[in-house]
Amino acid sequence: MIRLVLKPGRDASVRRRHPWLFSGAIAEARGDGFDGVAEVIDARGEVLGRGSYSPDSQIVVRLWTFGERPIDFSLFQSRFAQSRALRERVVPPATTGYRLVNSEGDLCPGVLIDRYGDVAVVELTTGGTESWEPGLVAAAQEVFSPGRLLVRRSGSVHDRGQPPLPPGDSSFEALAKKEGRGEGSEGSALADLNPIPFLENGLTFFADVARGQKTGFFLDQRQNRTRLRAFSAGKTVLNLFSYSGAFSVAALAGGASRAVDLDSSESALALARRHREANGFAVNESDFVRADAFEELRRRVEAGEIWDVVISDPPAFAKKRSDVERAARGYKDINRLAMKLVARDGLLLTCSCSGLVDASLFQKIVFSAGLEAGRSFSLIARQGAAEDHPVSLDCPEGEYLKGLWLKRVDS
Ligand code: SAH
Numbered sequence: 001m002i003r004l005v006l007k008p009g010r011d012a013s014v015r016r017r018h019p020w021l022f023s024g025a026i027a028e029a030r031g032d033g034f035d036g037v038a039e040v041i042d043a044r045g046e047v048l049g050r051g052s053y054s055p056d057s058q059i060v061v062r063l064w065t066f067g068e069r070p071i072d073f074s075l076f077q078s079r080f081a082q083s084r085a086l087r088e089r090v091v092p093p094a095t096t097g098y099r100l101v102n103s104e105g106d107l108c109p110g111v112l113i114d115r116y117g118d119v120a121v122v123e124l125t126t127g128g129t130e131s132w133e134p135g136l137v138a139a140a141q142e143v144f145s146p147g148r149l150l151v152r153r154s155g156s157v158h159d160r161g162q163p164p165l166p167p168g169d170s171s172f173e174a175l176a177k178k179e180g181r182g183e184g185s186e187g188s189a190l191a192d193l194n195p196i197p198f199l200e201n202g203l204t205f206f207a208d209v210a211r212g213q214k215t216g217f218f219l220d221q222r223q224n225r226t227r228l229r230a231f232s233a234g235k236t237v238l239n240l241f242s243y244s245g246a247f248s249v250a251a252l253a254g255g256a257s258r259a260v261d262l263d264s265s266e267s268a269l270a271l272a273r274r275h276r277e278a279n280g281f282a283v284n285e286s287d288f289v290r291a292d293a294f295e296e297l298r299r300r301v302e303a304g305e306i307w308d309v310v311i312s313d314p315p316a317f318a319k320k321r322s323d324v325e326r327a328a329r330g331y332k333d334i335n336r337l338a339m340k341l342v343a344r345d346g347l348l349l350t351c352s353c354s355g356l357v358d359a360s361l362f363q364k365i366v367f368s369a370g371l372e373a374g375r376s377f378s379l380i381a382r383q384g385a386a387e388d389h390p391v392s393l394d395c396p397e398g399e400y401l402k403g404l405w406l407k408r409v410d411s
Contacts, residue, residue, distance in 0.1 A: 002033035008043040017394040021061040036131030052128025062109035076139035090387035097198035105390035117198040118147035121215040130155040220385035229254035235308035245272030297337035318354040335369035355400035376411035
């Protein structure tokens with residue numbers, strides 16, 4: 001364990017239970033941090049809390065406890081049990097893909113766990129939680145009892161402020177079943193599993209845990225898929241930044257007459273085709289467009305295309321603070337173009353998953369896109385991530401996904 005003594009006056013955020021401690025607040029370090037545990041002490045010697053230690057990150061500690069409670073196996077067990085209890089109440093029927101543990105929102109900073117059917121995918125997003133892997137994995141196995149458990153380590157990469165792991169380059173480890181049944185090498189264990197099937201509201205999806213983004217699927221958009229399904233009967237749907245086309249499958253399940261997926265990634269579109277097949281929908285090549293969304297939209301706007309429903313769910317355009325201005329321009333461009341494609345009385349679902357672009361800024365950007373497009377829209381719903389993605393009030397930074405459901409109105 002390492003003991004970190006704060007500079008005088010730098011204890012306020014910790015006393016407000018904010019879990020992030022920045023390196024600039026630290027006056028002095030004592031001991032080593034080999035076990036990944038840091039104890040945070042104020043300038044007068046009072047122990048304020050303990051957390052995971054990530055020496056390479058600007059956020060050098062993520063606090064798991066406040067006060068004297070130690071970091072041990074029973075803490076992992078009780079935190080995971082609390083997470084499980086929430087999911088037992090909020091996950092809809094016929095749904096076996098959902099988030100089991102959402103980092104700060106479940107008081108487990110640096111740990112994401114997603115369930116896909118029988119498989120739990122643990123993502124350790126900080127160097128500190130990477131060094132707790134054995135304990136976290138054992139507790140996850142005990143509390144969630146998955147058939148299989150995979151670990152994805154993205155922590156050291158995050159800590160150095162680098163972008164998320166590129167597809168195909170994740171450091172993955174497939175762990176044996178609890179009973180210790182033999183597994184092949186890491187690679188073949190993953191290959192056997194991937195992509196992993198699961199259900200969401202009775203629809204079949206696959207998580208591409210080996211090459212995919214996040215832990216393989218965008219579970220955080222479940223509520224928006226549910227809403228889209230309810231709005232889709234007889235409608236045409238254009239799904240921008242489709243990834244594996246989950247929005248389109250939800251729309252078709254709701255009776256959409258056509259849904260088109262547009263993404264720059266061929267492997268994402270390959271999985272999109274597979275999603276339609278698995279749910280009994282026809283696979284027409286013209287419904288899968290591999291293109292840059294900005295260029296393709298300009299072309300379609302010029303051609304005068306009209307869609308009943310347009311969805312825009314781009315990747316995070318702002319990964320650091322200095323990106324925000326450029327990101328704002330990107331969001332404005334994509335929304336202006338998307339708005340021009342929306343039919344009278346049609347709908348636009350526009351999303352941003354950049355935490356650095358907050359809800360009010362995003363709404364302003366979308367407003368100015370509407371002005372430039374010469375179109376009026378009314379906000380009919382706001383929808384971010386579902387209840388299995390809780391956000392701690394102590395750490396509002398955990399809220400990243402914003403979705404605005406807009407209806408075109410005549411003005
Ligand atoms: N809406 C998806 C998640 C989108 S993730 C879902 O609900 O599952 C963002 C997607 O945008 C990724 O699949 C990525 O390949 C794609 N992408 C990134 N930049 C792009 C661009 N310029 N044009 C088209 N697609 C892009």
